[in-house]
Amino acid sequence: MIRERTRCLAAMALATLTTLGACTSDETVVSRTEGGNVVASATNENVTVEVTTTRLAAETGEPIELMVTIKAPPDAGAKLIVPENGRLGDFDILSWELAADGTDPLSVAERRRILISTFESGSVRLPGIETKYGTRSSLVTEPVSFEISSLVEGEFDPSDFNDIRGPVDDLIENRQTFWTPTMITATSVGGVIGILAIALALGRGRRTPPRIPHEWALAELARIENEGLGGDDDATERYERIESVLRWYVAFRFGIAAPDRTSNELVEAVMSEVSINDDARAILERIVRGGDRVKFAGGVASAVDCRDALSSTREFVRETTNQMEDAS
Template structure:
């Protein structure tokens, strides 16, 4: 019997299993301790640089518990810090929350942690918190040129056409075809103007229209009433519409960052481009970031813009010539 017991021990049949030390249980990242749900935030970054007013999508995903569902989420301005909420959508099918945000400042910013409500598969209401999401927001104005220039006498600015000389010969036929198509299209369609006062196909001087639009804006009494935000919104609209009439840039449908790229392609003179972009960015700060501005500063913007209108007017032999006369 003793020999049988010794044989069983030697073969491992009666060896006791070793004790396994207890492992500490960690709380899941972005969730409630003890909950299997994870909350993860992902920023869908647009192509190119991000500027003030650009729309950004922050997608928050509920992961882990396959039966967990996100709840409605509408974070306040205080929770978002340097960002403003433009919209929120909860999709229970994909278990995601999409927040549409826009930055209110430039520099190295961070979307702060956001508390996210969700319901587990057992029906328990829980809350998780996202991680901080870093983001870099740039200015559309070149470094060192963030202020509007002082008012100067009207000066003639001529674009440099030398870079286009190699293309003139080959583009003559295309230009003639485009002109014929434009005349045909002009006779069949009339595009409604975004702002009252000018049909883009009508034979009207854009500079005269812009001056009249500024006079109408000043006559609304916004500055006397202290209503700076609606004043800056309409001033930005005037600048954008003028860019479309003068340089054929679809500025009313573009963000300020997109306008900067369009102005470079349209051969807008650098001095004009810098000053107009600085003005648009100031208006964006008032519209989106609720920046405080005084009536005297707004009037200075209008005065600078009035001088700039004269700088961009086409000139022939030293005299201003309306675009209608040049076209005819």
């Protein structure tokens, strides 16, 4: 939805300034290895373990698929070791299942399809995967680093696109105008260039929505909570971040352009969304009204406000997720 608006703005700019031949906006694409390349391996004696994946980058909470293949003779007794705590380093194991293999079954002792995800961000290291064979032998693959990005932190900051609308002064009588034809032309050209710049900026900042919006939102809320909610010094900034998570979750889950709308517009849009019940609507309205108070009315959020907003946003995410699951 935001991307369509960006393209429309760019198209308007190009139609006005014919000197600009074409415009392309950079789209963030998740980096991938081609064809499920081997990213880690280990070999000892006649046992080889290979780890393949089709992606080395993901969003927080987004599943990453690994294929782990053990090549060994049957008498080696080679077998992958499942971590007892259900984790591989900072990654949670979502599934650990046998996978069919198109190669010669005599050369493959075991093949597993493993789904992992993490709520960390940045360069997150997946530790080696252990395989035991023989009576007391084992080998471990080398670690692999994945680039995990957060939609709320870093280069993508939803708070940069908050709906700030300045005052309008309509008292223009008895004023001397400076709108000469030359000034009108110059201002028009400058306005078109500004529109084009905004379109390109939005195109660069927009990322592909996460596959599982509620997991993404809960991960971001957990990140904010882990940073600490006790102090009042930066409570206003934390409150704005929590509200940004709420707005982007609504955008990802329901297709509503929540980050671009004023609080009144957002509340009206949510009222017309049948899959959001009255309790969830009340939660959203309370949080965005609080955001207006701290962003535009000179208010200051406290640590108590942040704790309440975080727990309420978490409740909103879980409530709307349960509603959609029940409806399906």
